[in-house]
Amino acid sequence: MKRLVLTAGLLALAANARADTLVDNIKGETIAADGTLQTFSALLFDDTGIIKAVYGPRDRVPRQGRGGYQYHVDGKGRVLLPGMIDAHAHVMQTGFALLTLDLSDSVSLDDALDRIGKFARAHPDRPWILGSGWNQERWHMGRFPTAAELDRVVPDRPVWLERADFHAGWANSAALKAAGVTAATVSPEGGAIDRMPDHSPAGVLIDHAANLVARVVPVPQARDLDLALATAEADFAKRGITAVADMGTTVNDWIAFRRAGDVNRLYVRIMAYAMGTEAMAQIGGSGPTPWLYADKLRMGGLKLLLDGALGSRGAWLKAPYADQPGNSGTPLYSETQLGNLMSRAAMDNYQVAVHAIGDKANETLLTTIYDLTHTYKGDRRWRIEHAQVVDPKNFPLVGEIARAGGVVASMQPVHQTSDRLMAEARLGPDRLRGAYAWNSLKQQGAVLAFGSDTPVERPDPWIGIAVALTRQDETGIPAGGWQPQERVDRLTAFAGYTSAAAWAGFAEGKFGRIAPGLRADFILVDTDPMTATPEAIRKTRVFQTWVGGGKTYDAEPDAVVAKPKR
Numbered sequence: 064m065k066r067l068v069l070t071a072g073l074l075a076l077a078a079n080a081r082a083d084t085l086v087d088n089i090k091g092e093t094i095a096a097d098g099t100l101q102t103f104s105a106l107l108f109d110d111t112g113i114i115k116a117v118y119g120p121r122d123r124v125p126r127q128g129r130g131g132y133q134y135h136v137d138g139k140g141r142v143l144l145p146g147m148i149d150a151h152a153h154v155m156q157t158g159f160a161l162l163t164l165d166l167s168d169s170v171s172l173d174d175a176l177d178r179i180g181k182f183a184r185a186h187p188d189r190p191w192i193l194g195s196g197w198n199q200e201r202w203h204m205g206r207f208p209t210a211a212e213l214d215r216v217v218p219d220r221p222v223w224l225e226r227a228d229f230h231a232g233w234a235n236s237a238a239l240k241a242a243g244v245t246a247a248t249v250s251p252e253g254g255a256i257d258r259m260p261d262h263s264p265a266g267v268l269i270d271h272a273a274n275l276v277a278r279v280v281p282v283p284q285a286r287d288l289d290l291a292l293a294t295a296e297a298d299f300a301k302r303g304i305t306a307v308a309d310m311g312t313t314v315n316d317w318i319a320f321r322r323a324g325d326v327n328r329l330y331v332r333i334m335a336y337a338m339g340t341e342a343m344a345q346i347g348g349s350g351p352t353p354w355l356y357a358d359k360l361r362m363g364g365l366k367l368l369l370d371g372a373l374g375s376r377g378a379w380l381k382a383p384y385a386d387q388p389g390n391s392g393t394p395l396y397s398e399t400q401l402g403n404l405m406s407r408a409a410m411d412n413y414q415v416a417v418h419a420i421g422d423k424a425n426e427t428l429l430t431t432i433y434d435l436t437h438t439y440k441g442d443r444r445w446r447i448e449h450a451q452v453v454d455p456k457n458f459p460l461v462g463e464i465a466r467a468g469g470v471v472a473s474m475q476p477v478h479q480t481s482d483r484l485m486a487e488a489r490l491g492p493d494r495l496r497g498a499y500a501w502n503s504l505k506q507q508g509a510v511l512a513f514g515s516d517t518p519v520e521r522p523d524p525w526i527g528i529a530v531a532l533t534r535q536d537e538t539g540i541p542a543g544g545w546q547p548q549e550r551v552d553r554l555t556a557f558a559g560y561t562s563a564a565a566w567a568g569f570a571e572g573k574f575g576r577i578a579p580g581l582r583a584d585f586i587l588v589d590t591d592p593m594t595a596t597p598e599a600i601r602k603t604r605v606f607q608t609w610v611g612g613g614k615t616y617d618a619e620p621d622a623v624v625a626k627p628k629r
């Protein structure tokens with residue numbers, strides 16, 4: 064018996080050796096374990112998708128065939144990087160945004176209404192017209208759109224359109240009626256109903272009030288979720304993204320991720336953060352799940368939202384909005400509630416990720432975390448999602464937490480350019496110094512993990528890196544960059560989308576760098592992010608995306624991968 068087992072083991076070893084793949088003819092770049100830049104010219108991975116070796120130009124590379132590697136990928140002299148990681152994504156919403164009406168390119172209310180009417184006529188079978196991406200700021204309206212305006216183009220069916228920031232929704236009269244929202248409806252705590260002078264609902268519902276309508280929208284079926292996941296995965300792969308943090312995983316989302324994993328159809332690694340403590344306990348039970356499906360999926364933490372967003376004036380500020388006196392935004396939890404929810408997660412060793420946009424929300428979150436560090440010690444990596452407006456007075460708190468249990472500033476470079484004019488209007492000149500303050504937070508010891516908040520922004524890491532380096536939009540505005548002291552260096556930007564984003568999800572031992580023992584997640588691109596101009600980085604072309612040694616995207620599907628030699 065013993066002998067047999069031994070033989071089987073040897074056979075397995077031999078099989079592994081036979082199926083190694085060498086990728087060469089590349090200009091390889093990765094963040095090294097010590098945080099510096101490492102370059103390389105070839106890499107070898109085994110048939111379980113684990114990197115075995117990384118070779119410099121002077122290293123001896125094994126030969127193809129017996130005793131060496133079996134498969135060969137010619138990198139054609141291209142740049143090979145670790146797969147990009149989006150540290151703040153909404154996977155299912157990304158899929159649904161691509162499958163429903165997308166208003167993110169609409170330039171005016173009339174343009175949007177035109178698209179909505181056309182979409183409704185093109186989908187006569189859909190009982191609800193659903194969509195997202197609108198932003199009244201881009202329409203230069205100075206107010207929210209109304210139900211009556213929507214009724215003009217879709218009078219017969221409910222319409223529910225989520226704002227670009229997903230912190231408000233726009234309903235037509237049929238949707239308000241289906242939800243039973245009337246002049247008598249009281250705004251729920253942590254929410255607001257935009258109203259007409261006669262107090263009747265105007266059409267837009269903000270933060271928790273949006274649930275009044277959202278809860279009567281038909282629930283997506285399992286097959287809808289599967290399609291949304293597949294759609295999102297394809298979108299990530301073509302942009303060079305191999306892993307994401309899913310910020311707010313519901314139980315149904317999780318089951319869909321599991322369904323995909325069960326049939327080997329997870330093409331992107333998902334670090335899931337459960338939407339609230341209830342989903343957390345239902346998915347994880349007494350603690351984070353293990354890594355599943357060869358490190359493709361894990362639910363390791365909790366996602367909470369402490370406030371809304373600046374665009375819909377739901378972000379919680381210390382002083383009123385500069386463009387709306389009397390309104391300082393809305394906290395979605397009291398300080399006690401927040402502390403209790405975070406405690407519940409931390410005591411079971413879940414990582415905690417909290418959305419905080421306004422300076423009051425950030426201060427409240429930072430003091431709450433600081434208090435919790437006295438109870439929940441060790442390596443916690445407290446995550447602040449967005450950390451968009453932080454009072455410089457509170458910067459030292461970031462440092463305290465960084466030293467106590469680690470802190471992640473999970474930020475989205477493109478929010479800065481998209482929000483610039485809106486943020487200036489909302490905040491006035493005095494509060495801008497702590498807005499989108501990437502470099503300041505880094506200097507305090509926060510680890511910067513970069514992402515897109517997709518579908519709020521497109522999950523394009525290349526635009527993200529370009530913005531992180533310049534704080535300029537695609538037209539180069541403003542010259543010299545907005546609050547340029549908050550730009551980051553290339554290494555920080557590169558790490559923000561790779562090694563640091565993995566660390567932010569406790570995944571640094573799995574992926575995020577090119578190194579032996581880690582998963583072979585890599586991409587081939589045409590632009591070197593360490594030397595190219597930001598304008599060139601912005602237009603980076605992704606040729607191939609590989610996850611765990613398997614190709615998930617190929618811009619040139621006819622390109623030849625050498626067949627194994629016999």
Ligand SMILES: [Zn+2]
Nearest residue numbers: 151153310516
């Ligand atoms: Zn988000």
